[in-house]
Amino acid sequence: MYLSQLSLKSFRSYENLELKLTPGISIFIGRNGEGKTNIVESILYLSYLSSHRVANDLPLVQLGNSSAYIRATITNPDREVLVELEINGERANRARINQNPVRSQRELFGLVQAIYFSPEDLDLVRGDPSERRRFIDQLLTLRSPRMAGIISDYERAVKQRNSLLKSRSGIEALIPWDKQVAEFGGKIIAARMKTLSELTPIFNEIYREISAEKPTTINYKSSIEEPTLNHEENTYKILERVNATRSAELERGLTLSGPHRDDLILVLGDHIVKGYASHGESWSIALSLKLATFQLLQNDGLSPILILDDVFSELDEERRLRLIELAQVAEQTFITVAVENDLPKELSGIRFNVKAGQVTPLAP
Amino acid sequence: MYEGAIQDLIDELGRLPGIGPKSAQRIAFHIIQSERVDVARLVDVLRTVKERVKFCTVCGNITEEELCKICRDPRRDNTMICVVEESKDVLAIEKTREFRGKYHVLGGAISPIDGIGPENLRIRELMVRLAATEIQEIIIATDPNLEGEATATYLARLIKPLEIKISRLASGLPVGGDLEYADEVTLGRAFEGRRTLEG
Numbered sequence: 068m069y070l071s072q073l074s075l076k077s078f079r080s081y082e083n084l085e086l087k088l089t090p091g092i093s094i095f096i097g098r099n100g101e102g103k104t105n106i107v108e109s110i111l112y113l114s115y116l117s118s119h120r121v122a123n124d125l126p127l128v129q130l131g132n133s134s135a136y137i138r139a140t141i142t143n144p145d146r147e148v149l150v151e152l153e154i155n156g157e158r159a160n161r162a163r164i165n166q167n168p169v170r171s172q173r174e175l176f177g178l179v180q181a182i183y184f185s186p187e188d189l190d191l192v193r194g195d196p197s198e199r200r201r202f203i204d205q206l207l208t209l210r211s212p213r214m215a216g217i218i219s220d221y222e223r224a225v226k227q228r229n230s231l232l233k234s235r236s237g238i239e240a241l242i243p244w245d246k247q248v249a250e251f252g253g254k255i256i257a258a259r260m261k262t263l264s265e266l267t268p269i270f271n272e273i274y275r276e277i278s279a280e281k282p283t284t285i286n287y288k289s290s291i292e293e294p295t296l297n298h299e300e301n302t303y304k305i306l307e308r309v310n311a312t313r314s315a316e317l318e319r320g321l322t323l324s325g326p327h328r329d330d331l332i333l334v335l336g337d338h339i340v341k342g343y344a345s346h347g348e349s350w351s352i353a354l355s356l357k358l359a360t361f362q363l364l365q366n367d368g369l370s371p372i373l374i375l376d377d378v379f380s381e382l383d384e385e386r387r388l389r390l391i392e393l394a395q396v397a398e399q400t401f402i403t404v405a406v407e408n409d410l411p412k413e414l415s416g417i418r419f420n421v422k423a424g425q426v427t428p429l430a431p
Numbered sequence: 432m433y434e435g436a437i438q439d440l441i442d443e444l445g446r447l448p449g450i451g452p453k454s455a456q457r458i459a460f461h462i463i464q465s466e467r468v469d470v471a472r473l474v475d476v477l478r479t480v481k482e483r484v485k486f487c488t489v490c491g492n493i494t495e496e497e498l499c500k501i502c503r504d505p506r507r508d509n510t511m512i513c514v515v516e517e518s519k520d521v522l523a524i525e526k527t528r529e530f531r532g533k534y535h536v537l538g539g540a541i542s543p544i545d546g547i548g549p550e551n552l553r554i555r556e557l558m559v560r561l562a563a564t565e566i567q568e569i570i571i572a573t574d575p576n577l578e579g580e581a582t583a584t585y586l587a588r589l590i591k592p593l594e595i596k597i598s599r600l601a602s603g604l605p606v607g608g609d610l611e612y613a614d615e616v617t618l619g620r621a622f623e624g625r626r627t628l629e630g
Contacts, residue, residue: 213619220577227542246584
């Protein structure tokens with residue numbers, strides 16, 4: 068799968084952008100603030116329906132406009148799909164697939180799979196648990212688009228439940244929401260555990276290759292005891308926790324058990340990575356995680372788009388090589404760099420100059 | 432922004448569900464260009480509907496009498512009640528002609544974020560009906576979404592001690608459609624609710 072055309076309208080710095088794209092490597096060169104990351108951000112938005120840079124959609128809409136538009140043609144071996152997405156900032160987005168409006172933008176999940184490497188990846192190792200939950204949930208959704216619905220239902224159920232807890236409501240009113248939180252939550256935990264069990268061996272192998280001899284593991288730290296691959300067992304355990312922590316939940320007005328409280332614990336050798344690993348080790352781990360993700364999707368039979376957003380300046384020679392190798396096997400790769408000198412010499416591809424919202428192809 | 436009456440009209444129309452600012456403007460200009468009698472008729476029906484239409488004292492469905500058409504009908508089965516969120520759901524189920532029992536309209540679904548709790552719905556009225564009459568089966572037909580499911584669970588727990596048969600409408604694939612056009616949530620539900628085929 069690759070994108071053969073991308074147009075942006077009122078998206079970030081782009082009033083109107085039309086790009087013809089090809090399989091293989093495309094490189095966007097431009098100084099900071101000229102808008103190169105905005106291009107890859109739009110591609111990632113099609114894949115994840117959220118930005119990798121901001122939590123809220125409002126900054127995506129160019130100032131003075133009410134909506135931003137992303138339009139892309141996805142070329143698969145057997146067919147072309149035209150996706151159109153209207154990002155509304157405060158209201159719900161609207162989407163069309165091959166000119167037909169779809170009921171929810173969630174139906175776009177699964178059409179574009181993209182994996183990105185960016186300086187923010189370091190947050191996977193050093194950031195809050197929410198960063199790692201987002202990482203694993205995004206991976207779940209890429210692998211199984213149906214998970215998007217379950218995750219969004221879960222988040223809404225937690226919100227509804229918290230709203231009841233804050234109003235110090237009685238137990239009878241809480242029970243229907245306990246049930247929903249436990250059912251969706253049990254499924255999310257099971258799906259995370261399953262994906263993690265498949266990701267970890269790949270991650271270990273890649274880490275060993277690019278870094279040291281120290282063994283690594285990823286542990287799933289859960290708010291329930293001994294989470295399993297069986298979602299019904301998890302549901303039962305969430306309900307147990309919920310019953311045991313009633314008074315604490317009412318006191319704090321928060322749902323205290325469930326996948327929204329969980330974390331992935333990265334372990335290197337015999338210590339926890341967060342807070343202990345050096346800058347270099349942290350980078351190696353973040354990079355290995357992302358590389359493993361790409362590999363896992365390939366094992367699933369998918370051919371994700373690879374996005375390397377401003378990462379070369381952060382990495383040493385050996386790690387750069389690793390990414391270049393990947394760029395060469397990926398069906399389509401988008402790279403952004405500030406200056407051409409940052410580009411590894413081995414890298415060939417179609418180059419675009421990005422300046423003041425204008426994107427012009429450079430002569431090879 | 433327009434001035435005076437026309438803007439007032441656009442604002443009022445824009446407050447209606449499903450009507451955005453553009454549609455509101457289009458309708459407003461349509462009204463301005465319409466014949467006086469046509470507008471008068473519209474005004475009349477609006478006023479009449481508000482004066483005459485009320486809610487059935489038994490089931491909560493819309494009616495112009497004390498009791499709605501279904502509650503008045505002696506041929507309907509008094510032992511079954513189908514619980515729905517809105518009056519328009521009654522109409523949808525009536526079209527199937529599959530159900531010959533009576534209805535109970537809740538007036539919405541439980542949604543704590545919107546401040547709608549069980550006490551804001553016609554649940555107490557339902558319990559009174561259950562206590563007073565010979566009901567043998569309750570079919571819960573709230574919407575198949577989070578809030579509808581929570582409402583169904585709440586009702587099921589409330590009714591259970593009365594030892595009345597409770598069922599919930601199934602959710603899954605639409606009949607006559609193509610599998611590939613089903614959205615992923617519906618398809619997922621259909622998978623979970625799959626049945627063994629008796630061959």
